[in-house]
Amino acid sequence: MTAHDGRSGALAIAGAVRSGALSAEAVAEAALARIAERNAALNAFTTVTAERARRDAQRIDATLALGKDPGPLAGVPFAVKDLFDIAGVVTRAGSKIDAEGAPAAADATLVRRLAEAGAVLVGALNMDEYAYGFTTENSHYGPSHNPHDLARIAGGSSGGAAASVAGGLVPLALGSDTNGSIRVPASLCGTFGLKPTYGRLGRGGARLFASSLDHVGPFARSAADLAAAYDALQGPDPRDPACAGMPAEASQPLLGRGADGLRIAVAGGYFAGSGVAAEAVAIAARALGADQQVEVPEAARARAAAFVITAAEGANLHLADLKKRPGDFDPNTRDRFLAGALVPAAWVVQAQRFRRWYRERVMALFEAVDVLLAPATPCPAPLIGQETIETAGIAVPMRPYLGVYTQPLSFIGLPVVAVPLRPGGSLPIGVQIVAAPWREADALRVAAALEQAGVTNAEPALD
Amino acid sequence: MNVETGEGEGYVDAAAAAIGLPLDPAHRPGVVLNMLRIAEMAALLMEFPLPQECEPAPVFVP
Numbered sequence: 001m002t003a004h005d006g007r008s009g010a011l012a013i014a015g016a017v018r019s020g021a022l023s024a025e026a027v028a029e030a031a032l033a034r035i036a037e038r039n040a041a042l043n044a045f046t047t048v049t050a051e052r053a054r055r056d057a058q059r060i061d062a063t064l065a066l067g068k069d070p071g072p073l074a075g076v077p078f079a080v081k082d083l084f085d086i087a088g089v090v091t092r093a094g095s096k097i098d099a100e101g102a103p104a105a106a107d108a109t110l111v112r113r114l115a116e117a118g119a120v121l122v123g124a125l126n127m128d129e130y131a132y133g134f135t136t137e138n139s140h141y142g143p144s145h146n147p148h149d150l151a152r153i154a155g156g157s158s159g160g161a162a163a164s165v166a167g168g169l170v171p172l173a174l175g176s177d178t179n180g181s182i183r184v185p186a187s188l189c190g191t192f193g194l195k196p197t198y199g200r201l202g203r204g205g206a207r208l209f210a211s212s213l214d215h216v217g218p219f220a221r222s223a224a225d226l227a228a229a230y231d232a233l234q235g236p237d238p239r240d241p242a243c244a245g246m247p248a249e250a251s252q253p254l255l256g257r258g259a260d261g262l263r264i265a266v267a268g269g270y271f272a273g274s275g276v277a278a279e280a281v282a283i284a285a286r287a288l289g290a291d292q293q294v295e296v297p298e299a300a301r302a303r304a305a306a307f308v309i310t311a312a313e314g315a316n317l318h319l320a321d322l323k324k325r326p327g328d329f330d331p332n333t334r335d336r337f338l339a340g341a342l343v344p345a346a347w348v349v350q351a352q353r354f355r356r357w358y359r360e361r362v363m364a365l366f367e368a369v370d371v372l373l374a375p376a377t378p379c380p381a382p383l384i385g386q387e388t389i390e391t392a393g394i395a396v397p398m399r400p401y402l403g404v405y406t407q408p409l410s411f412i413g414l415p416v417v418a419v420p421l422r423p424g425g426s427l428p429i430g431v432q433i434v435a436a437p438w439r440e441a442d443a444l445r446v447a448a449a450l451e452q453a454g455v456t457n458a459e460p461a462l463d
Numbered sequence: 464m465n466v467e468t469g470e471g472e473g474y475v476d477a478a479a480a481a482i483g484l485p486l487d488p489a490h491r492p493g494v495v496l497n498m499l500r501i502a503e504m505a506a507l508l509m510e511f512p513l514p515q516e517c518e519p520a521p522v523f524v525p
Contacts, residue, residue, distance in 0.1 A: 212521055241524075301511055304504035311501050323484055335493030338486070339501055342478035342494075344466075347505040352519035354508055359520065400500070 006034055006168025006462045010076045010225040013171060014118070017075030020064065024075030028057035028120050031077035035122065035169050038463075041150055043142050044163040046082050047089055047124040053077070056120045071118025073232055078172040081158050082124040083131060084108040084216075085205035093207040094127040094157070096140045097321055097328050108205030109237045110174055110216055117232035122170060125160030129330035131176060131209040132314055132337065133157050134184045134402035135384075139330045143384050146189055147461035148427055152381035155185030155402065158219070162189035165219045166428075168460035172229055173219045178209050179306055180376075180406025182217050183432060186418040187376035190428025191458055192226045192447060193219045197437045198413025199244035202237020210313035211242065212352070213306060213410060221458040223448040226417065227251045230440065251441040258449035259371075262442055264290035267374040267434070270299035271405055274392070276429050277375035280421040284373055284431045287453040288446065294369060297361045302408035305351035305358070307400075312348045315340030359412040366436040371446050375405045376418045376430030409434055417443040419450055422457045466502045467509065471495040 008016075016022040032050050039045045063070040080086070083093040085104035092099045107115065115121060126144045128136055136144040136159025144159040146152040147167035154163040158175025162185030165173050175182045177195040186193030194217045201216050208214050218229035231252055236245035266285050273281060285291070296302075315322065315337045322329070322337055329337060365372075378401060379389060388395040389402075409416055414437060418430040431450075435443040450456050466474035475495050479486045486494060 298511070301507050304507040307504040308501060308508060319482075319484075326485075326487060326490060335490055335497045338479075338484070338490060338494045339475070339497035341482065341484055342475060342498060343501060343505075344478075347501075347508065349519060350505075350508055350513070352521060353513050353517045354511065355520035357513055357517050 006460055008171060009222050010073060010171040010220060011228055013076050014072060014074050017060065018070070024057035024060035024120060025054065027075045028053045028077060028122065031122050031170060038167055038169055041145060042147060042163045042167050043144050044125055044160040044167060044169060045079065045123045046092065046126050046141050046160065049086060049089065049121055049123050053120050053122045056115065060118055060120065071116065072228065073114060074118035076119040076172055077122045077170045078114055078119045078174070079121065079123045079125050079164050079170050080111055080174040081127050081161050081176055083127065083176060083207035084111050084174060086111060086121065086124060089124065091207060093131065094129040094138050094141065097325065104205070106205065109202040109239060110233050113233050113235065119172065125164055125173060127160060128157035129333045130314065130318065131157040131178060131181055132333045133399060134180060135399055136160065137332055137384060139332055146381045148190060149381065151383055153188065153384050155188035155381065157181040159185050161219050162186055162191050165191045165221060166460055168462050171221060171225060174216065175219060176206060177215045177217060177410060178213045179310060179410055180403040182219065183376045183406045183416060183418040183430065184402050186219060186420065187430025188381040188428065190420040190422065191219050191221055192223060192420065193217065193418040194226050194230055194440065195410060195416045196230065196440050197415045199242050200246060200440065201233050202240045202243045204237045204239025208317060210310040212309055212313060215410065221460060223444060223451045224255060226447070227255055227444045246438065249441065251444045254441045254445055255448040257445055258452060259288050259446050262370040262446065263368070264288050264371045264373065264446065265292040265294045265369040266290055267296050267372045268293040269295040271296065271374040273375040273378065276380060276423055276426045277378055279423040280429050280431050281373050281375055283421060283423055283455055284450055287450055287455045290373060292369070294365055294372065296365065296408065298358060299408040301354060302358050302411045303404065305354045306407045306411040308343060308347045308351045311336065311340030312343040355411060362412060370435065370442055372434040374432045374434060376432045377402055378404055380427035380429045405432065413437060415440040415443055417447045419447045419456050420458045421455060466498060467506055469499060471499045471502070474498065
């Protein structure tokens with residue numbers, strides 16, 4: 001293994017660093033070189049923290065030299081969506097307005113957790129402004145490009161995170177997911193992504209978007225790397241009032257069990273999908289021997305309710321700036337935010353009451369099944385600037401439609417792993433592996449089983 | 464001026480005025496379009512009967 005081929009996974013790098021086969025410094029230099037070489041084409045990174053990366057890597061090497069344990073992710077380069085605080089760096093959240101703010105005083109909780117596990121931060125990643133979008137067509141900082149086809153979107157809003165992992169710039173990245181912002185870009189860029197249970201991972205020091213629905217989680221190129229990151233990220237977070245403070249439950253020791261003993265069903269009806277999206281689910285279902293189909297009740301209304309809550313909460317967060325300086329918002333998000341500020345209270349309260357109703361109905365499904373399979377996106381990556389997607393012969397607006405299958409699931413905080421497939425050599429497309437609340441390990445086990453069966457394809461696009 | 468039945472412009476102007484949100488005439492058509500998109504979603508939600516004992520989802524923990 002070399003330090004700089006762009007293919008090495010997180011655990012492989014950590015293993016090499018921990019055994020002394022590679023120095024953390026060499027890995028960091030290689031990652032920085034790879035970013036310098038590829039980022040102009042991908043526009044995944046908005047900030048490169050080279051100085052910190054070198055310093056942290058040298059510290060890992062020094063720790064090893066003293067015979068001490070530098071952590072399970074020793075020397076693993078990682079990057080974070082530009083809504084996670086990085087000490088000494090201005091958190092912009094994809095906006096021009098927040099770029100005027102002061103540098104963050106401390107790392108976000110999850111940045112600190114990865115650093116404590118020995119991982120080495122190399123930078124911040126592009127996103128839709130304030131996370132309001134599924135495309136990362138950011139007018140202030142430019143669009144992120146899909147590593148598999150530079151003319152196409154990387155998805156969003158964690159587009160830089162997915163592109164950085166799929167392009168082999170880093171083996172590990174952090175994003176956030178309110179309505180699909182981890183799962184959509186993971187699907188379009190062909191990476192694994194985990195949106196954990198709502199309240200599982202701490203959001204302290206991460207910019208909110210719509211706090212009722214905001215989640216944070218990792219991207220990686222293998223199920224094992226994803227599980228390793230997830231295990232390092234778990235734990236209570238007093239800075240996040242929504243963090244449930246669940247004790248850490250290591251998922252890695254369970255991966256080897258694969259899908260054994262799990263009752264797996266395909267989500268039908270609303271989630272049926274078409275074209276490559278349906279094909280990907282069918283391939284995964286076949287590999288897992290999942291022939292049962294269940295219907296998630298009222299999923300369209302769940303999406304509608306998530307849409308309403310997001311619009312209202314997102315706008316409220318930025319209301320002062322919407323009044324004072326609407327011209328400084330990204331034209332791609334501004335009118336959405338302005339409209340969200342005008343949403344009547346009756347809709348929002350009804351949406352939160354419906355959320356309770358829907359949760360109870362979906363939880364009843366989990367009495368008979370452990371894991372559901374659903375498409376992650378309705379299609380592979382659209383072109384940058386594309387306005388519509390054809391579905392059942394009708395052209396619908398592309399940007400909101402990308403979240404059609406993710407939104408009804410995050411709405412009630414279910415843990416989901418997005419796994420990447422490429423049916424018939426198509427562009428990447430993801431399948432959602434959906435588990436019951438707090439059962440992330442079930443979804444990770446199924447992801448590992450699909451990987452083991454040779455069904456997934458997270459091969460990075462290196463040039 | 465019922466935004467739930469597609470009368471977006473009147474609603475947007477009145478609601479923006481009610482909360483002191485100035486609307487640049489250049490932004491107004493886009494805001495109306497987005498408001499109607501949200502209203503279309505809300506219509507799906509508002510037509511659905513919920514029992515009175517169905518509480519809002521978020522739980523405040525003091």
